[in-house]
Amino acid sequence: MRRVRHKITTRQVSTFLARLMLEHGMSQRELGRQSGVDQKTINNLVRELALPRVETLDMLVAPFGLECWEALLPGDVDPEEMHRLVTAYLRCGDTKRRQAMRAAEDIADGVAAVA
Numbered sequence: 576m577r578r579v580r581h582k583i584t585t586r587q588v589s590t591f592l593a594r595l596m597l598e599h600g601m602s603q604r605e606l607g608r609q610s611g612v613d614q615k616t617i618n619n620l621v622r623e624l625a626l627p628r629v630e631t632l633d634m635l636v637a638p639f640g641l642e643c644w645e646a647l648l649p650g651d652v653d654p655e656e657m658h659r660l661v662t663a664y665l666r667c668g669d670t671k672r673r674q675a676m677r678a679a680e681d682i683a684d685g686v687a688a689v690a
Contacts, residue, residue, distance in 0.1 A: 588623075606635065617635070
């Protein structure tokens with residue numbers, strides 16, 4: 576299986592957090608209070624001065640009802656679509672998961688036609 580590597584950037588984290596705070600009308604101080612992450616750390620992330628540890632990112636997205644992996648998606652991936660995809664995948668049994676994985680790999684490799 577071919578693995579696609581995606582390197583997260585400070586800009587991606589900054590844009591993601593700033594968008595979430597704006598959409599929810601939340602200040603850095605309020606995000607810090609709700610997440611348990613120091614406001615200075617949040618400010619450094621928004622100003623693109625640092626990358627968070629996975630644990631920190633998980634704490635930061637929790638007040639918005641999100642999972643850490645949703646913040647790590649490439650910019651051209653819709654988090655809501657990915658969430659629906661992962662949720663459906665997790666509801667499947669092992670056999671269906673293997674079938675779904677093969678179908679997705681075939682489509683990505685151009686083997687199968689998309690209906």
